[in-house]
Amino acid sequence: MVQNATTGARGSSVVTDETHRLIASDKVEGTAVYSPSGERIGEVYNFMVDKRSGRVAYAVMSFGGFLGIGQKYHPIPWQVLTYDTDLSGYVIDLDKETLKSAPSFAREEAPDWGSREWETHIHDYYRVPLYEGSF
């Protein structure tokens, strides 16, 4: 049970568990994201939690790059991701081609999370309303 000191207590523990209803935050991170045809288009890098409501607002999907260089990050409203138990990953109605026009930012760019314009842009793209109490 000795853990690697640099990675901490992450990864293999029973604590990072999942039930039919609940999933651990560090299990969502790293989960694959697929197009409807089953093409792997990226993975969940992390997700953004609304501090007041405790609701997950966005999953941030990372795509491409190598060791973080050239990687693109796509914020995706949580409600457009569907978990597929067969694929053991999330499915979203996008393919690699349309991903190019989806809202994204590069590693060196700071996304403007506090901006209504930026978040409206994301929600308009995915055609879902801004989440409750967002602004």
Next chain:
Amino acid sequence: MVQNATTGARGSSVVTDETHRLIASDKVEGTAVYSPSGERIGEVYNFMVDKRSGRVAYAVMSFGGFLGIGQKYHPIPWQVLTYDTDLSGYVIDLDKETLKSAPSFAREEAPDWGSREWETHIHDYYRVPLYEGSF
């Protein structure tokens, strides 16, 4: 910008950002938890997300131990944690002494997340109702 291959793209990125409203999942993980008197009683290990509602159900606080050995995990309903900007951490109405009687599990134990009895026990302890749609 070269990242450590074992830890991946975690840690120093602008992606792991925070605004007045949103916080990145991997920024919540590792955040200190304090008693009302300002005593540090642990840190957030991870948190459990309700897959259907996208709501954070529990923060799992880790306490004590060394490199995961002897560590105790305390599931805490999200709504009883208050973020304190001065402390840069969460505050909960517990001290180290009362923590001994709070619901917890050891590293070797699998918490019974799916069980109504276990979750009712947690919510009763913290005197908050079971969250909406939980069972």
